[in-house]
Amino acid sequence: MVQLALSRRGVLYAFTTIFVASPGFEPPYAAGFIDLPEGIRVFSTITGIDPQAAGLREGMEMELVTYKIKEDAEGNDIIGYKFRPATS
Amino acid sequence: MREVVVIGVGMTKFGRFPELSPRLMGREAVWKAIVDAGVSPKDVEVAYCGNAVMGSITGQTCCLGQIVLKEVGIKGIPITNIENACASGSSAFREAWIAVASGIYDLALALGIENLTASGSVEKTTEALAGASDMEIEGRLGLTMPSIWAMRAKRHMTRYGTTLKQLAMVAVKNLKNGCLNPNSQRQKRVTVEEVLSSRMIAEPLTLLQCSPISDGAAAAILCSKQKAARYTAKPVSVAASVLATGTYEHKREISTSEIEQRASSQAFEAAGVGPGDLDLAEVHDCFSIAEIMRIENLGLCKPGEGGKWVEEGFTEIGGKLPVNPSGGLLSKGHPVGATGVAQIAELVWHLRGVAGERQVKGAKVGLAHCSGGNIAGDTGATTVNILKV
Numbered sequence: 001m002v003q004l005a006l007s008r009r010g011v012l013y014a015f016t017t018i019f020v021a022s023p024g025f026e027p028p029y030a031a032g033f034i035d036l037p038e039g040i041r042v043f044s045t046i047t048g049i050d051p052q053a054a055g056l057r058e059g060m061e062m063e064l065v066t067y068k069i070k071e072d073a074e075g076n077d078i079i080g081y082k083f084r085p086a087t088s
Numbered sequence: 089m090r091e092v093v094v095i096g097v098g099m100t101k102f103g104r105f106p107e108l109s110p111r112l113m114g115r116e117a118v119w120k121a122i123v124d125a126g127v128s129p130k131d132v133e134v135a136y137c138g139n140a141v142m143g144s145i146t147g148q149t150c151c152l153g154q155i156v157l158k159e160v161g162i163k164g165i166p167i168t169n170i171e172n173a174c175a176s177g178s179s180a181f182r183e184a185w186i187a188v189a190s191g192i193y194d195l196a197l198a199l200g201i202e203n204l205t206a207s208g209s210v211e212k213t214t215e216a217l218a219g220a221s222d223m224e225i226e227g228r229l230g231l232t233m234p235s236i237w238a239m240r241a242k243r244h245m246t247r248y249g250t251t252l253k254q255l256a257m258v259a260v261k262n263l264k265n266g267c268l269n270p271n272s273q274r275q276k277r278v279t280v281e282e283v284l285s286s287r288m289i290a291e292p293l294t295l296l297q298c299s300p301i302s303d304g305a306a307a308a309i310l311c312s313k314q315k316a317a318r319y320t321a322k323p324v325s326v327a328a329s330v331l332a333t334g335t336y337e338h339k340r341e342i343s344t345s346e347i348e349q350r351a352s353s354q355a356f357e358a359a360g361v362g363p364g365d366l367d368l369a370e371v372h373d374c375f376s377i378a379e380i381m382r383i384e385n386l387g388l389c390k391p392g393e394g395g396k397w398v399e400e401g402f403t404e405i406g407g408k409l410p411v412n413p414s415g416g417l418l419s420k421g422h423p424v425g426a427t428g429v430a431q432i433a434e435l436v437w438h439l440r441g442v443a444g445e446r447q448v449k450g451a452k453v454g455l456a457h458c459s460g461g462n463i464a465g466d467t468g469a470t471t472v473n474i475l476k477v
Contacts, residue, residue: 016242018232022211022227025230
């Protein structure tokens with residue numbers, strides 16, 4: 001087993017816009033699978049686009065950002081990762 | 089391994105019953121199966137209870153089988169509670185089959201039960217069902233079960249040109265069949281337009297393309313073939329009962345399922361039949377696209393042809409290979425743990441010739457498929473059961 005720092009950029013494999021979600025999430029939001037060059041596929045919500053504007057395509061370059069996912073029951077921010085269309 | 093037959097089945101009406109105690113719902117299904125089998129509760133030697141998320145919904149995290157079965161006087165025997173997401177009930181059925189096929193027991197009960205509406209909200213039920221995904225890396229980050237299926241649908245459309253109309257036609261067919269099924273939650277025919285314009289859940293899957301949130305229970309009683317003659321003149325033989333899990337590789341194509349292909353091959357081989365020998369199939373249509381993908385994955389039609397098959401009417405009750413004559417999950421609803429056992433009940437009714445207006449004429453061989461969970465883009469567990477008379 002090797003510990004590896006994964007790339008922060010990948011390619012969008014599949015995506016959708018979610019309208020009904022678990023408590024604490026605020027639909028509609030976009031989400032998808034991003035393929036990283038190391039051979040790993042990652043699920044992530046997608047930020048940086050209007051989730052209802054049909055701006056995503058399979059094969060798009062995506063980049064990792066850290067982001068507030070939601071708040072927990074005590075109101076603390078839960079920070080995780082999201083991907084957005086690559087800006088450069 | 090000796091031959092095992094199903095001698096009794098029973099199910100409740102599926103629907104929204106948030107205030108109905110699960111023990112009463114389970115009792116109804118079990119008692120119907122006991123009466124259908126002509127056995128006494130004391131004859132049951134071993135029992136398996138399939139349930140997926142009752143712990144999240146009602147807090148009943150443990151011993152659900154024991155609580156339900158004591159209501160019908162089934163106590164003291166080995167009772168095991170089984171969870172395999174949407175394949176919980178069918179996995180319970182398989183354990184019951186193994187118990188009798190092995191020769192350790194002569195008479196076994198499989199119960200499937202679920203209550204999803206008692207959570208009080210769609211969001212809480214969505215969260216409970218997201219528990220069938222990998223919570224650490226998907227569920228807690230915003231994946232929902234409809235969303236993974238939405239992505240599968242879009243990949244299928246990209247690869248094969250499957251259309252929104254074909255997706256909708258699965259729902260149209262199954263809701264039409266459901267109108268012939270008194271146990272079905274949905275009892276209304278719909279058009280393609282109504283399906284596509286219903287509320288969006290995860291793009292492109294609309295409400296009528298999603299199996300409804302539902303409560304229900306179903307039970308089956310299995311017996312050794314030798315012993316069955318004292319109970320029934322119409323035993324239904326379990327020709328194959330397969331459970332498979334995934335290889336979980338990254339970067340595989342999500343519009344197909346390696347697990348389902350493997351499980352169905354194993355089942356056909358064990359049963360000594362092929363897809364062409366089937367008279368009917370109950371296939372896990374949790375979403376419209378799921379039925380299209382699964383008739384491909386199970387080898388009932390070629391990859392990419394699933395959409396065309398529904399469009400051409402091949403899977404209608406009078407068609408080449410009736411799929412989901414019960415109305416499927418899209419019409420009946422999907423009380424997760426109950427679904428697999430309800431599929432068995434449906435096959436048994438057709439194979440006995442008592443399925444009423446839904447009857448597939450001359451049915452002799454049927455297949456029931458369930459898949460549960462989402463791990464690395466494929467299912468968590470897949471069951472394929474083949475029944476024959």
